[in-house]
């Protein structure tokens with residue numbers, strides 16, 4: 691089967707975008723893995739499928755449905771950099787003329803908006819912190835003493851025998867663990883990332899963010915993504931890291947996140963009913979077509 695695709699990137703987090711508004715391609719997990727493969731396929735961290743909304747959702751003002759698969763072929767709930775690329779894609783392809791779009795994802799409705807400076811701002815919805823919402827198995831754990839209350843920096847065992855690995859947990863629709871590090875350049879992202887991703891306390895696995903605080907409005911961040919490995923940027927990871935830093939009293943409500951692929955801006959007012967806003971670039975790299983093998 692020949693399929694057409696658009697290759698996009700947002701702060702270096704790269705995507706294959708598929709237009710399924712006229713009908714589903716019905717790809718298997720192995721075909722998603724093939725597309726994402728950087729040697730045999732196109733290469734991408736995630737594959738984004740743009741679909742028409744279900745009739746009931748359309749009646750409620752939802753413009754599109756957006757489905758996300760990681761490079762490992764697994765479907766996931768949310769993707770922040772992808773949401774910006776999705777918005778740029780539907781405008782560039784003439785699938786909508788709107789600047790503000792409402793999109794159904796597996797994690798709920800999000801709202802990207804194309805801004806005059808060429809970037810895209812996404813209302814990513816509410817962050818969630820309760821262990822069962824991440825999900826995180828907190829049985830037998832208590833928050834570390836310096837962070838009592840709701841803030842939940844927790845010690846993760848089995849990562850590094852010589853070090854206490856303290857994390858904050860957050861859901862942006864998808865699960866995140868956030869570690870504070872002194873310097874992201876020397877942080878053990880490759881060694882600890884997979885151990886945290888697969889840690890038994892995260893039943894749905896987890897994205898692991900390594901956060902360096904520069905000052906109250908600037909951070910540096912590397913993320914080892916569930917199902918994709920370290921990426922040049924992770925939008926939901928940036929949201930989770932900043933909201934965690936704000937809850938710990940380390941950051942103000944508007945923060946620039948410097949990743950290896952570029953700058954993202956996160957705004958969060960900090961209340962239980964305040965959504966997180968993610969702003970950053972979204973760029974088309976090229977369009978193409980590829981023959982997809984029959985893979986189950």
Ligand SMILES: N[C@@H](CCC[C@H](N)C(=O)O)C(=O)O
Nearest residue numbers: 769770771864916924925926
């Ligand atoms: N790169 C994304 C997140 C993609 C999904 C993630 N790997 C997961 O499994 O939850 C982003 O920009 O948010």
